[in-house]
Amino acid sequence: MTTPSTVKQGEPGTSVPQTVPLTQLIHLMAEYQKLGTHRQTFRAAAPTSDTFVRGCGIVAGGFVAVGAICAVVGAYPGSIAVGLLALVPASMGFFWSRRNRRNRAARLDLFESGMTVYRKGEKVAGFRWDTAEVHQRVIPFQNSAPSDYSFEMSGPGGAEATFDDTLFGDARDWGKAIQSAITATQLPRAVTAIDDGATVDFGEIGLSLEALTFRGNTFAWEQIQLIDARSGLVRMKVDGNWVSLTPVGKIPNFYIFNELAERLRQAAAEEMSAAETDDVQPPIEVSDAKAPGTDAEAPGTAEASEAAQIEQAPAEPLRTPEVTDDAVTEPTGPADTPWRKRKAGVSISSD
Template identity: 60%
Template sequence: MEGRVITPNRPEDATEARHTVPLTQLIHLMAEYQHLGAHRDTFLATPADDTFVRGCGIVAGTIAVIGVICTAVGAWQGGVSLLALAALPVLLALRRGVINRQNRAARIDLFDHGVTVYRSGQRVAGFRWDSTEVRQETIPFHDTVAVTYLLQLTGPGGVEATLDEEGFARAREWARAIQSAITATQLPAAVATIDNGDTVTFGELSLSLDALTFRAESFRWENIHLIDARSGHIRIKTAGTWRSLTPVSTIPNFYIFNELAERLRLTPVG
């Protein structure tokens, strides 16, 4: 690709008793249930930034003072309107406070063979590296100015979790660790599938020894000159013309797709 891309019977039973069972114990119960192996690292919630809350308080106080003054000088209609308007930033501040409290208990725990994710009020979700699909909103490249880290994890049975830098601290670290672990674990099986003459599917894209297929249209590897994803879309260059296919965020396990596609493009069959 052009550019370098850098003991309850079930854990759910314990989660139902989260008011009496410590969170750390619930996480390790899930890890044991999923056979995730040894614990490696923990990423806690992003520290709450109360600048927004303070700003809302200042705005609300200023508007309220003006409203009181207007009422005192007889312009009571304008004063009442301003007092009502002052309630809006107060409500916004209250909402942000609730979100901050909910995020305070959030944490990501990495293990040898997978990851657990917890957000306040939700069950602990467990994902194994060998069976998880990860979608990333934007993919960092060496020439990328800024990247917003947002990952969507999907496991067997429809278990899902969304990880974002607003909710979890050290986003660059956990994003890279998760992507690297899933890629290293699942890539060998994907390569073997291709080598056996079968097809590997990534959302609307599929790869085989002969071609890259998008929906019902196939592009033979010898006709693909470049593959690029820096625009946020997968694009291919054939016969001097760029063709945009699908957003990067829709491709499960993008880094596995990228590695396979580059290998096949550079060494096409025949």
């Protein structure tokens, strides 16, 4: 859902238009989308934080200094040539700063149930946490410094917005807030769908209780040892071999995808471990009964015979660990039914 950036309303009996303030437009959008209580506002990043403009200024200043030295020593042609070269970075910095001035009116507002985005000359775009899709180009992991907060938002009705850390300041704050809100809101719904036997799609990748699917290929969870996305490309280790899937930026709501995939992969690994444990047979107890015809005891074996008559405690059978889910009733079908314990709702957290 989007609204015009300004709304002009004429007063009764006059032709003088009135402009609705941006703040009022944002709150009108929030009311229409039922976004709830306002939480936080992020303004456009300060121009001084633009390293590109600063770099252009430094390069242009260097050329000017060289040109001045040439003029002092009488090398006027060289001075003119260096001065012309200085115009190149100076022009680039000038046009880039004009672009930044155009974006100074940009504004990002977070609400209890959604968000709004505004850029000068565009419409106010509104998104709800329960229906929004976010594509993030680079996903920050532990022990790796995030280098890019570039978001592409989309929602019902064709609402779209693109913004990054060069447009809005405090990218770590709004980036984490948006991803956390969407994940917390939509993850339970995705878990329920998978537990009911459906396949949840994330772009070209589909997740179900049985397998991960990608471009017509099916990979059972028992085959997948690891899923990795640190290089910006989602990969998985299948039967000891790495298989490349798709760039992180093409997966909508990546954090939901990652959580579901890890839960299902680990649940399959626990099932396999439990099945292997079931196959282990308890040790056979050796009987202490005497062989026929050996009622007489050999001399000097009375003590050994008495020790043999001591009743031995039976060995305790091995126990099979189970993956349980209090919200799911265990089926009563055949014992060899596959996936009888696997549920996406099993709380197996991933780092």
